[in-house]
Amino acid sequence: MYIVTVDTEKCVGDGNCVDVCPVQVFELQDNKAVLVNPDECLGCDSCVEVCETGAITISEG
Numbered sequence: 001m002y003i004v005t006v007d008t009e010k011c012v013g014d015g016n017c018v019d020v021c022p023v024q025v026f027e028l029q030d031n032k033a034v035l036v037n038p039d040e041c042l043g044c045d046s047c048v049e050v051c052e053t054g055a056i057t058i059s060e061g
Contacts, residue, residue: 002041002043002059002060002061003038003058003059003060004025004038004041004047004058005056005057005058006026006032006034006035007054007055007056008032010055011032011033011055012052012053013028015028015033016051016052017050019050020047020049020050021047022042022044022046023040023041024036025038025041025047026047041058043058045058
Protein backbone atom coordinates (compact mmCIF):
# COMPACT_ATOMS: atom_id res chain seq x y z
CA MET A 1 0.00 0.00 0.00
CA TYR A 2 1.19 3.49 -0.84
CA ILE A 3 0.55 6.73 1.00
CA VAL A 4 0.09 9.73 -1.29
CA THR A 5 0.19 13.28 0.00
CA VAL A 6 -0.35 16.60 -1.73
CA ASP A 7 1.11 19.79 -0.25
CA THR A 8 -1.61 22.28 -1.18
CA GLU A 9 0.74 25.16 -0.40
CA LYS A 10 3.02 24.02 -3.23
CA CYS A 11 0.32 22.85 -5.65
CA VAL A 12 -0.24 25.24 -8.57
CA GLY A 13 -3.15 23.29 -10.04
CA ASP A 14 -1.68 22.61 -13.48
CA GLY A 15 -3.37 19.19 -13.54
CA ASN A 16 -0.34 17.24 -14.75
CA CYS A 17 -0.80 14.68 -11.98
CA VAL A 18 -4.45 14.21 -12.95
CA ASP A 19 -3.49 13.66 -16.59
CA VAL A 20 -0.63 11.22 -15.96
CA CYS A 21 -2.12 9.03 -13.23
CA PRO A 22 -3.21 5.67 -14.69
CA VAL A 23 -5.72 4.98 -11.89
CA GLN A 24 -7.30 8.42 -11.30
CA VAL A 25 -5.93 9.04 -7.81
CA PHE A 26 -6.23 12.82 -8.27
CA GLU A 27 -8.87 15.34 -9.22
CA LEU A 28 -8.64 19.12 -9.54
CA GLN A 29 -10.86 21.00 -7.10
CA ASP A 30 -10.59 24.77 -6.72
CA ASN A 31 -7.39 24.68 -8.80
CA LYS A 32 -5.67 22.26 -6.43
CA ALA A 33 -4.93 18.55 -6.77
CA VAL A 34 -7.09 16.54 -4.37
CA LEU A 35 -6.81 12.85 -3.55
CA VAL A 36 -10.03 11.11 -4.60
CA ASN A 37 -8.82 7.51 -4.89
CA PRO A 38 -5.62 7.27 -2.81
CA ASP A 39 -6.12 3.54 -2.20
CA GLU A 40 -5.74 2.92 -5.95
CA CYS A 41 -2.16 4.27 -6.06
CA LEU A 42 0.23 1.89 -7.82
CA GLY A 43 3.37 3.63 -6.57
CA CYS A 44 4.52 4.33 -10.12
CA ASP A 45 5.77 7.84 -9.20
CA SER A 46 4.48 9.31 -12.47
CA CYS A 47 2.71 12.09 -10.60
CA VAL A 48 5.83 12.89 -8.59
CA GLU A 49 7.87 13.13 -11.79
CA VAL A 50 5.46 15.52 -13.55
CA CYS A 51 4.83 17.76 -10.54
CA GLU A 52 7.04 20.77 -11.21
CA THR A 53 6.63 22.17 -7.69
CA GLY A 54 7.31 18.96 -5.76
CA ALA A 55 3.88 19.05 -4.11
CA ILE A 56 3.32 15.29 -4.30
CA THR A 57 5.02 12.62 -2.25
CA ILE A 58 4.49 8.86 -2.20
CA SER A 59 5.68 6.58 0.54
CA GLU A 60 5.09 2.94 1.35
CA GLY A 61 2.71 2.37 4.21
